[in-house]
Amino acid sequence: MSRPASAYDLTKLPTRAPHSINKEQANRQLKRMRQELIELQDRLYAENRQSVLVVLQGMDASGKDGLIRRVFSGINPQGVQVHSFKEPTAEELAHDFLWRVHQQTPRRGMIQVFNRSHYEDVLITRVAGLISTEEAKRRFTAINAFEKLLQQAGTTVLKFYLHVSEKEQRERLEERVTDTSKQWKYEAGDEKKAQQWPQYRDVYEDVFQHCSPASCPWHIIPADQNWYKAYAVAEVLRDTMVKMNPQYPQYKADRPE
């Protein structure tokens, strides 16, 4: 079946690292970048003016948890918070879809990581047939306005899609059955998820199409290799924070001249 052409054709975007870098180099550079991130986070916290929101999305088994561990370990946890969005509670469902998300946005000085996010409300809801295409369009508009609101209040929003291939996803999901160290990750329905790769691809492409203003693009990260994706995400985060250039405030206590 042919699909409409798109700038975000996931079947054409790489899921593996470019040849210009190998695992050893990437790990060495990741280590160095983590040191830089430690200092940048310290300055961000002290400055208390700007904040960072890292939105992490990816299909099941794309390795979101491992990525958070690899990139953020070592950074002062006082300045970094991770929030995992699970299935909404009854109370959350009794409000608009951004209600619970807005409560978790970072205050000034903080780095907030969303492990899954408001985008689930235009992804899994569509694959499950819970919302119409029209409702998805309305939500795209609401999401763009929401992210703009955050940006105007000093929050830099970084959105990452961890891009795993259909084959890699299937293998990882199977490992959850065969590898005893990974069986704890197994969830009912994992087999079905592997078959839904094309449906998820379609709704993700629609998200990238509608929710990528110039000021807030998606970063599509090749994610079949864990070492590469951590390196790639850390690099975007480090470069972004260097540009934000947070400063330690000047000492300005009142004291006699």
Place this chain on the structure above:
Amino acid sequence: MSRPASAYDLTKLPTRAPHSINKEQANRQLKRMRQELIELQDRLYAENRQSVLVVLQGMDASGKDGLIRRVFSGINPQGVQVHSFKEPTAEELAHDFLWRVHQQTPRRGMIQVFNRSHYEDVLITRVAGLISTEEAKRRFTAINAFEKLLQQAGTTVLKFYLHVSEKEQRERLEERVTDTSKQWKYEAGDEKKAQQWPQYRDVYEDVFQHCSPASCPWHIIPADQNWYKAYAVAEVLRDTMVKMNPQYPQYKADRPE
């Protein structure tokens, strides 16, 4: 000084009741409408699908507290919540201006009353010179998107401006000094507020200009007489809820045929 023509010229909009109604009639009808509201609220709560957000704005001494008492007394407090927005805390100021507001939006089945609201962030902040005209414009856009989000999730947003004349406001503020039963309302700066009527008028007119989409207009209520404003607000609320037409859900327990 001449001002640009506007559909919302507050100096031309009435602050007193129309001649078609007197105090006695209004009070009698208010009593009847309150009975209707009690039933409508009960159905809204039972239906658990829609909600109502009443946004109350008005200059100091326009009588917001008294209005809430007059309109909502008698309605089941389990289904009505009032939230008064005070000066933002340090934690609230560390987020975007809608962060604290979003947390207070009504869940399904509820009537939520905002005693002051997100509009203070484009009113007092402008009179005090805390934000630029450009920032105010950005906030208008954010507010419109926010209210649309709520509407799309089933919340009917009703916005009331209690319109008192400059003269009436000054008299009420003076009573806070001379009338012992009203002295508790006195706040430092009340004298200054009375002088700021024209500045507040200007920023309010700007709000009405920019934040009145057809689906979410402002209701400008003549408010020099307490009996009239309660009647007028109750009427809009009653008519709106009649249109929302909440229904008691059908009994649908599982039981043998």
